[in-house]
Amino acid sequence: AQSVTQLDSHVSVSEGTPVLLRCNYSSSYSPSLFWYVQHPNKGLQLLLKYTSAATLVKGINGFEAEFKKSETSFHLTKPSAHMSDAAEYFCVVSDQISNFGNEKLTFGTGTRLTIIP
Amino acid sequence: DAGVTQSPTHLIKTRGQHVTLRCSPISGHKSVSWYQQVLGQGPQFIFQYYEKEERGRGNFPDRFSARQFPNYSSELNVNALLLGDSALYLCASRPYSGGRNTGELFFGEGSRLTVL
Numbered sequence: 001a002q003s004v005t006q007l008d009s010h011v012s013v014s015e016g017t018p019v020l021l022r023c024n025y026s027s028s029y030s031p032s033l034f035w036y037v038q039h040p041n042k043g044l045q046l047l048l049k050y051t052s053a054a055t056l057v058k059g060i061n062g063f064e065a066e067f068k069k070s071e072t073s074f075h076l077t078k079p080s081a082h083m084s085d086a087a088e089y090f091c092v093v094s095d096q097i098s099n100f101g102n103e104k105l106t107f108g109t110g111t112r113l114t115i116i117p
Numbered sequence: 118d119a120g121v122t123q124s125p126t127h128l129i130k131t132r133g134q135h136v137t138l139r140c141s142p143i144s145g146h147k148s149v150s151w152y153q154q155v156l157g158q159g160p161q162f163i164f165q166y167y168e169k170e171e172r173g174r175g176n177f178p179d180r181f182s183a184r185q186f187p188n189y190s191s192e193l194n195v196n197a198l199l200l201g202d203s204a205l206y207l208c209a210s211r212p213y214s215g216g217r218n219t220g221e222l223f224f225g226e227g228s229r230l231t232v233l
Binding site: 041045046 | 120121150152157158159160161162165173175207209221222224225226227
């Protein structure tokens with residue numbers, strides 16, 4: 001069974017300082033890992049994804065994440081926070097399924113990011 | 118191009134009633150998935166459909182059902198509503214990519230269901 005654990009339910013950082021959102025995963029297969037962002041009253045948007053290529057993945061809006069198999073982690077970082085980054089962030093895992101048809105994503109419980117002016 | 122569209126955006130029902138939620142995927146996307154997001158939690162997988170066939174089902178009771186139409190739009194039906202069914206219901210679509218699960222889904226803004 002696959003699962004993700006987001007280690008912080010709420011993170012607050014000052015504008016212009018680094019952001020770190022932590023995620024650990026568990027998967028029986030070689031996983032695909034994602035970070036999605038959800039702004040208030042908006043749908044989920046893909047930030048970045050890891051699918052067994054480079055372990056350091058760059059996403060939109062300056063975010064990046066590093067896949068560390070030895071630590072089963074996929075933490076999300078950004079060098080400098082912006083007010084517009086305030087949102088809910090979800091770490092997501094999907095087992096690699098060879099036949100098309102099973103695309104179940106397992107979401108973490110989310111981390112609410114607050115940016116202090 | 119239009120994104121994933123869902124209707125209605127908000128609705129209120131009472132216990133025991135039935136609800137139908139609708140979703141139109143992005144043009145060209147043949148796969149539709151449904152997720153339930155209870156307040157304060159991450160979305161949970163309910164169903165996935167591709168080419169009008171059910172391809173995956175999450176751990177939800179038989180009161181939940183869905184279908185996909187020839188134009189790839191989809192409906193989610195919930196019977197005998199319970200208070201615990203109150204949630205944001207998200208629809209997501211993705212293009213067929215030749216077999217490999219890339220996992221990238223395009224989500225609608227959801228239908229917020231309140232059961233009283």
